[in-house]
Each structure stands twice: as C-alpha cells, then as structure tokens.
Amino acid sequence: MSVPSGKAWTFGDEINSDVMAPGIYFKESMDVMASHCLEAVNPEFAPNVQPGDIVVAGRNFGVGSAREQAALSFLHLKVGAILAKSYARIYYRNTLNFGVPALIFPKADEINAGDQVTVDPIAGVVENVTTGNSYKVSPIPEHLMEMIGDGGLMPHLKKKIDAGELKTGAAPK
Amino acid sequence: MGNTLIQKIMARASGRDSVAPGEIVTCAVDLAMILDSGGPRKIWPRLDQLGVGVYDKDKVVVVADHFVPAADPQSAAILKLTRDFVKKFDIKHFYDMEGICHVLMAENGHLQPGMFCTGGDSHSTMGGAFGCYMAGFGAIEMTGVVITGEIWSVVPETIKVDWSGAFGPGVTAKDIMLFLARELGMENAFKAIEFGGKSIRNMSMMERMVLTNMAAELGAETGLVAPDEITLQAIRDGGTEPAADALEWRSDDDATFCADHAFNSSTLAPQVAAPHRPSNSGAAQDFEKDHIKVDQAYIGACVGAKLTDLHMVASVLRGRQVKSGTRLMVAPSSKKIMREAAADGTLATITEAGGLILPSGCGACAGLGAGIIAEGEVCISSTNRNFQGRMGSNKAFVYLGSPYTVAAAAVAGEIVDPRNMLS
CATH class of the missing domain: 3.30.499.10 (Aconitase, domain 3)
Structure with a gap:
C-alpha cells in the first residue's frame, strides 16, 4: 500500500463524529456532507485540505455516533492518513474498513499545523519532514493488514467472494 | 479463573x-x-x-x-x-x-x-x-x-x-x-x-x-x-x-475485572451535563445560580422518552404550566409507549401543561427531524449526547438532564434542581 505524505491539519482531544459529519447534512450527497466536515472546529479544513494531507489529533478521535460518514468524509476529501493519540471504537473500525489508515500516535503534540508529514502504516513509521523528527509507532493491527492492503472492507470482501473463500447470502432474484 | x-x-x-x-x-x-x-x-x-x-x-x-x-x-x-x-x-x-x-x-x-x-x-x-x-x-x-x-x-x-x-x-x-x-x-x-x-x-x-x-x-x-x-x-x-439457560448468563464470582x-x-443528586459533552456534568442545583434560560426543553430519543420517562415528566408538570417563552416538545420513544401514555392520562397531563407531542423517532436528538434548534438557542434535553451541532446549529447549546430535570426546566424557564417540584 502507498505511503501517504502531505500537510498536517491538527485538532484537539475528543473531536466527535457529529462535527465530522453533522446530522443536518445526513440526507445530502457525500460531496455536500464532506464539505462540512469539521467546519464547527476549523472551517478552513474541508475547503482547503489537499489529497494526501494528514489529520493529526488528540485523544478519543471520532467519539460518538456510528455514522460511517464521519470516517467516509476523510476518504472523500482524500486525506492520506489519520494520526491520533487514541480513537473511539466505532470510528476506528469505520476508518480502517474504508481503507483510510489510522495509527495511534502518542506524540501528536509534536506535529504543528502545516508541517509536512509522511506516514508508513505498514512499517509503523511517522516522519515529520519539517522538523526532521522520525517516530516508530504501532503499525495497523496484524489481523486487519490484509483488508487494509486490499483497500478496505469492500474490495476485501470482493476478493474473498471471487476466490470462493466466503459463505454469503444469495442475491435475490 | x-x-x-x-x-x-x-x-x-x-x-x-x-x-x-x-x-x-x-x-x-x-x-x-x-x-x-x-x-x-x-x-x-x-x-x-x-x-x-x-x-x-x-x-x-x-x-x-x-x-x-x-x-x-x-x-x-x-x-x-x-x-x-x-x-x-x-x-x-x-x-x-x-x-x-x-x-x-x-x-x-x-x-x-x-x-x-x-x-x-x-x-x-x-x-x-x-x-x-x-x-x-x-x-x-x-x-x-x-x-x-x-x-x-x-x-x-x-x-x-x-x-x-x-x-x-x-x-x-x-x-x-x-x-x-x-x-x-x-x-x-x-x-x-x-x-x-x-x-x-x-x-x-x-x-x-x-x-x-x-x-x-x-x-x-x-x-x-x-x-x-x-x-x-x-x-x-x-x-x-425466555431461553431455558437465560439466568445462567452472568459473570463468575471469581471473574477478573x-x-x-x-x-x-442515596447520595447521588440530579445531574446536568453542560455543552458540548456528556462528561461536562455536575449537580443540577449548582447550575441554578447561573439562571440559564432555556428556549427549548426536549423529551425524546431511545434513552429519554420511554413510558417511565414520560411518567417522570408528568409528575413534574401535574398542576403546573410550561413557562411562557420556553417550548416543551415530547417525542415518545415508540408508538406503543405513545399508546400507553395516552391511555393512562400522561399525554393529557403533558399537553394541558403546554407541551407539544411529536412523532416517535430519532428526530431532533441527532439533528434529523422536528425540533432542531437555531444559532444562539439553548435546549435542555433528555437525550444522550450534546456534541456541538448535534441538534441543529453548531452555534446552539444543548444541556442534558433526566426527564425530571428537563420538565422542571420547562416549568421554570431555566435550569433548576427538579426536586423542588416533586411533592
């Protein structure tokens, strides 16, 4: 899988799923939804984030709702990777299922907004190109490595189904 | 083990x-x-x-x-x-x-x-x-x-x-x-x-x-x-x-926690969570000195509009009126609950006090349906989550409390300890 590299966008602790994907845009397309991602905490983020940029955050990132749009918005905005001190459970599962790498990164405070950051999710290496610091972190969990490598849950399921390795319900007539 | x-x-x-x-x-x-x-x-x-x-x-x-x-x-x-x-x-x-x-x-x-x-x-x-x-x-x-x-x-x-x-x-x-x-x-x-x-x-x-x-x-x-x-x-x-083995599903005495x-x-007091997180909580009585005016009191969601919750609301509202300038909305958690609350007079008590009954559904709790709030407005809600922007505008303020506490705020027009209204 690729090694994302881009500009860091920094956020604090307990950034919740309601600010990532506000309920009032639930019925809208993902284009509209993603354009409001995190606007309550940083209105500059969604309009200006570039493909490959890295989201850096504090503790309990994604706390709250099961809404997949919270994780999907970052994929839609082509964010390269997420680095947070810790994650809320459902958000963590969602983001990995969409193939957006999320690493636990205790030293989030050492990355400043705008720093150039490179993330290798398989090796578990984070490099802050701006400061020259390099960090060794836990890689993506072993049992999810294949799924992430496949690009997320959907391509992973497709691969397994095509290979006849998965028992599934039959499509309706 | x-x-x-x-x-x-x-x-x-x-x-x-x-x-x-x-x-x-x-x-x-x-x-x-x-x-x-x-x-x-x-x-x-x-x-x-x-x-x-x-x-x-x-x-x-x-x-x-x-x-x-x-x-x-x-x-x-x-x-x-x-x-x-x-x-x-x-x-x-x-x-x-x-x-x-x-x-x-x-x-x-x-x-x-x-x-x-x-x-x-x-x-x-x-x-x-x-x-x-x-x-x-x-x-x-x-x-x-x-x-x-x-x-x-x-x-x-x-x-x-x-x-x-x-x-x-x-x-x-x-x-x-x-x-x-x-x-x-x-x-x-x-x-x-x-x-x-x-x-x-x-x-x-x-x-x-x-x-x-x-x-x-x-x-x-x-x-x-x-x-x-x-x-x-x-x-x-x-x-x-119930399944034959239903009561066998429990932690062992020597399980590790x-x-x-x-x-x-017995020492727990009614609690209120201030914006914008449920953990931002304290005793309801400690909020009284700030005289936090409430535009909307909302009883709803899975967690906060079951029959027991509606009974709590009615016990506060009986013989009282919702304060002018504050609106009370009640969305029972299910149709069955709505039916039961209609049959036992609970809905009558709520509507006689000035409450408005809304359809059963997730509604305003998640910013999806009737009852969302505008920029600058304050809502106290029996729901479970008060993150910024959850109930509508991301410049609105949501407090969380029990159905008693929400009903008491509807009557007082501000956040109060509900125990003063339980006789």
Whole structure:
C-alpha cells in the first residue's frame, strides 16, 4: 500500500463524529456532507485540505455516533492518513474498513499545523519532514493488514467472494 | 479463573470453550439490526456491487426510525428505498415508524441473555440490559455482517460498576450515567461495562436500558446487566419465552475485572451535563445560580422518552404550566409507549401543561427531524449526547438532564434542581 505524505491539519482531544459529519447534512450527497466536515472546529479544513494531507489529533478521535460518514468524509476529501493519540471504537473500525489508515500516535503534540508529514502504516513509521523528527509507532493491527492492503472492507470482501473463500447470502432474484 | 459475562457470550459466539480479554475472535451474529439512516440506503448498493444477498432474512432486522415521518423529498425517498429493500430481500422483521430501534428490540422480544447482537447505531449498546452482547457498528461494517453473519472483535476487559442504596426522589438512571461520564470519562474503548449491585437489581428494565444505552457515552464496547426475574418478565412482555439457560448468563464470582467501582445511590443528586459533552456534568442545583434560560426543553430519543420517562415528566408538570417563552416538545420513544401514555392520562397531563407531542423517532436528538434548534438557542434535553451541532446549529447549546430535570426546566424557564417540584 502507498505511503501517504502531505500537510498536517491538527485538532484537539475528543473531536466527535457529529462535527465530522453533522446530522443536518445526513440526507445530502457525500460531496455536500464532506464539505462540512469539521467546519464547527476549523472551517478552513474541508475547503482547503489537499489529497494526501494528514489529520493529526488528540485523544478519543471520532467519539460518538456510528455514522460511517464521519470516517467516509476523510476518504472523500482524500486525506492520506489519520494520526491520533487514541480513537473511539466505532470510528476506528469505520476508518480502517474504508481503507483510510489510522495509527495511534502518542506524540501528536509534536506535529504543528502545516508541517509536512509522511506516514508508513505498514512499517509503523511517522516522519515529520519539517522538523526532521522520525517516530516508530504501532503499525495497523496484524489481523486487519490484509483488508487494509486490499483497500478496505469492500474490495476485501470482493476478493474473498471471487476466490470462493466466503459463505454469503444469495442475491435475490 | 472465572469468566466475565461478555467473555462467556463471545466464547459461545466464536465456538470456543473460553476466550481471554485481548484475544481477537470472529463471532457468529444472532441479530443484525439495520436502520433507514445507514442501513439499506448504504448497504443495498454494496450488496448489488458484490452480487450477494443477506445471510439470514430472519436475523437481519430493519427499522425505519431516523427519517420518520418523511418531512422532505430526500427523507421520503430514503424511506421508500428502505421499504423496497425489505420486500426485495424478503426481510421477516421490519418496523416501519413503530418507534426507535433500540426500544423496539426490547418491546418485541428480540433479545435474550447470551445472544451476540450487532446494530448500525452507536446506542445499540442499549440491548445489553438484557444480558446479551449488543454493540454499534458503522454501515460499512454492517454491510459485512448482513452478507456473512460474522464479525471480528477484540474480547474486551470488563469494568464493574456497582450501585447500592436507595435513590432519593427525582434521581434516575440518567443521573447515574451523567455522573459516570464525568467519573469514568468518555474514553473506555474496547472495554465493556457491567452494571450491578442492589440499586440496579431494583431497577425497572426501562431504567436499566438507560445505563446500557449511555455506555456508548463512556466510549465502551457495550454495557451489560446480568439477567434476573425482571429481565425474564421483560422478555415475556415482548411476547417471547425466555431461553431455558437465560439466568445462567452472568459473570463468575471469581471473574477478573479491569476495574471495580462501587457507588452509593442515596447520595447521588440530579445531574446536568453542560455543552458540548456528556462528561461536562455536575449537580443540577449548582447550575441554578447561573439562571440559564432555556428556549427549548426536549423529551425524546431511545434513552429519554420511554413510558417511565414520560411518567417522570408528568409528575413534574401535574398542576403546573410550561413557562411562557420556553417550548416543551415530547417525542415518545415508540408508538406503543405513545399508546400507553395516552391511555393512562400522561399525554393529557403533558399537553394541558403546554407541551407539544411529536412523532416517535430519532428526530431532533441527532439533528434529523422536528425540533432542531437555531444559532444562539439553548435546549435542555433528555437525550444522550450534546456534541456541538448535534441538534441543529453548531452555534446552539444543548444541556442534558433526566426527564425530571428537563420538565422542571420547562416549568421554570431555566435550569433548576427538579426536586423542588416533586411533592
């Protein structure tokens, strides 16, 4: 899988799923939804984030709702990777299922907004190109490595189904 | 070494003799609940893309509760798609505008101790009040579940939380959870919370469901209450006979817990959580000096508009009026609750006091339906979550409290300790 590299966008602790994907845009397309991602905490983020940029955050990132749009918005905005001190459970599962790498990164405070950051999710290496610091972190969990490598849950399921390795319900007539 | 309740459930679901915390297991799913919001509209295109169907049309339960009743063209289209999915995939259990999913699972006898259940909504933890595993997952992951009937999980450690002593008047399960959000924090990911102790044993099922519902606010995998006679009666009330082994689903006496908390119910005061997080809580009486004016008081959601909750509201409103300049809205958690509250006079008490009754559904709680608030407005709500922007404008302010506390604020026009209004 690729090694994302881009500009860091920094956020604090307990950034919740309601600010990532506000309920009032639930019925809208993902284009509209993603354009409001995190606007309550940083209105500059969604309009200006570039493909490959890295989201850096504090503790309990994604706390709250099961809404997949919270994780999907970052994929839609082509964010390269997420680095947070810790994650809320459902958000963590969602983001990995969409193939957006999320690493636990205790030293989030050492990355400043705008720093150039490179993330290798398989090796578990984070490099802050701006400061020259390099960090060794836990890689993506072993049992999810294949799924992430496949690009997320959907391509992973497709691969397994095509290979006849998965028992599934039959499509309706 | 003994096992916790959740270890026993996950061992059974994964076909093992025993499992240890930290182990990654693949569990067979006994019930997969999906909703209009993140269910068929997200999952159906993915099933088509993969050319597959659902793993078991008896075990996939569909509920339309988020966008009901349709108030705009998008909602109407989403609901139609949900109904079309049920027909196309021949789904056996479909609840269309019957109420909020978590309450419906309890009302209709879907849950038994020892089951392993998943739901496409974070408050699916509510089901754990029946002594089963029930947890929330995103639509992408529920797609995998409805296709394969399986899901991976890390076996969680369990935090034991015991409450003993008698609750004072006006103190509820909701106050316990706002207190615990502050005490235990909102970051307990990949841990389960098991509630026990004499106070919990004396609680009704509807109150126990508040505890497990808001285990989500603590960030937990799920919350659980070991089954007893009250659980068995609730299962029977839902039209299902309890399983023969129902009462055997409990933690062993020598099970290992990662933390063990004991609290005294008799010293707990009504709690209020200030914007913008449930853990930002304190005693309701400490808010009085700030004279926080309330534009809207909202009784709603899975957690806060059950029959017991509506009874709490009525006990405050009886003989009183909602303050001029404050609006009270009440959206009962289900149609059955609406019917029962109509029959026993509760709805009359609420409407005579000036309250407005709204349809059953997720509604304003998640910013989806009637009752959302504008920039600068203040709402006190019996719901479970008050994140910035959740109930409408991201420049609005939401306080959380028990149904007593919300009703008292509706009468006073500001946040007060509800005990002054209970005679």
